[in-house]
Amino acid sequence: MGCEILVQDVTVHLGNKCILDRVTFTVKPGEFLGIIGPNGAGKTTLFQVLLGILEPQHGRILFEDDLHKQLAGSSVIGYVPQARQMDPEVPMTSWDFVSLGLPHKIRPWFTSKDRTAIKEALRLTDAESLSDKMIGKLSGGERQRVYLAQALVRNPQILLLDEPTSNLDPGAQEKMAAVVARICNETGTSVLFISHDVNLIARYAHRILYLTKGHYAVGTVEEVMQSDVLSNLYGNTVEVMKKGTKLMLVSDADDAVSSICHHNS
Numbered sequence: 187m188g189c190e191i192l193v194q195d196v197t198v199h200l201g202n203k204c205i206l207d208r209v210t211f212t213v214k215p216g217e218f219l220g221i222i223g224p225n226g227a228g229k230t231t232l233f234q235v236l237l238g239i240l241e242p243q244h245g246r247i248l249f250e251d252d253l254h255k256q257l258a259g260s261s262v263i264g265y266v267p268q269a270r271q272m273d274p275e276v277p278m279t280s281w282d283f284v285s286l287g288l289p290h291k292i293r294p295w296f297t298s299k300d301r302t303a304i305k306e307a308l309r310l311t312d313a314e315s316l317s318d319k320m321i322g323k324l325s326g327g328e329r330q331r332v333y334l335a336q337a338l339v340r341n342p343q344i345l346l347l348d349e350p351t352s353n354l355d356p357g358a359q360e361k362m363a364a365v366v367a368r369i370c371n372e373t374g375t376s377v378l379f380i381s382h383d384v385n386l387i388a389r390y391a392h393r394i395l396y397l398t399k400g401h402y403a404v405g406t407v408e409e410v411m412q413s414d415v416l417s418n419l420y421g422n423t424v425e426v427m428k429k430g431t432k433l434m435l436v437s438d439a440d441d442a443v444s445s446i447c448h449h450n451s
């Protein structure tokens with residue numbers, strides 16, 4: 187089951203910079219929201235606010251379930267942070283690693299409920315066959331799916347994924363995004379997925395949040411990926427071009443073009 191997230195008027199200043207300026211949007215239960223934007227736009231900062239790590243100077247976040255009962259944020263969120271280093275020699279299988287997502291469980295005292303939860307998390311992420319493999323020996327794409335399984339093992343209502351496809355080849359990126367979309371559909375989990383690849387996001391997300399330094403736009407890909415909308419966000423002429431099903435940006439604003447990856451996938 188997912189939950190509705192209401193981000194209302196959130197403003198964050200760090201140092202003397204305004205990182206998020208009155209950001210308002212909602213995410214429905216079971217919705218896949220893609221978040222894109224250039225480096226330093228405040229995407230991770232937004233996740234820190236959602237996780238309760240960073241208190242906004244203004245505005246608030248509400249989490250509500252289907253009955254519109256307000257929920258405690260930390261217990262409902264699964265989080266996969268930006269790329270982590272993993273020692274290839276770490277003596278831990280994927281199963282062990284996923285089990286660390288359970289509250290205070292150490293072998294051999296798993297209950298059958300714990301084992302079922304781990305198995306289900308590995309199934310949802312298409313990682314069952316990796317269960318007995320050493321985590322440090324997995325490929326980048328396999329490891330990302332195991333990280334995702336760890337975030338899922340407590341059955342969260344919201345998933346925050348910070349660039350889960352960075353450093354993956356196009357095939358592994360596609361697989362990761364497809365797995366996340368399936369989890370969203372199957373479990374009703376609300377997903378916020380940060381990526382620099384708008385074409386990947388466009389294939390899977392229901393809507394996108396496009397953040398630039400101090401500005402944002404939210405809507406469907408068709409609504410947001412418009413030349414006038416992006417030109418407004420960047421304060422510079424940005425042309426959105428479509429080649430077949432691929433979107434491309436042409437602009438004098440360097441960060442507009444570099445914020446979007448182009449793949450042949």
Ligand SMILES: Nc1ncnc2c1ncn2[C@@H]1O[C@H](COP(=O)(O)OP(=O)(O)OP(=O)(O)O)[C@@H](O)[C@H]1O
Nearest residue numbers: 200201203205223224225226227228229230231232
């Ligand atoms: N503690 C801090 N004090 C001052 N500035 C900070 C602090 N933490 C982050 N920043 C700045 O806030 C801005 C937003 O950072 P954030 O990590 O949210 O961006 P991002 O959109 O996730 O970028 P990327 O795509 O590179 O991951 C950056 O300019 C960063 O340098």
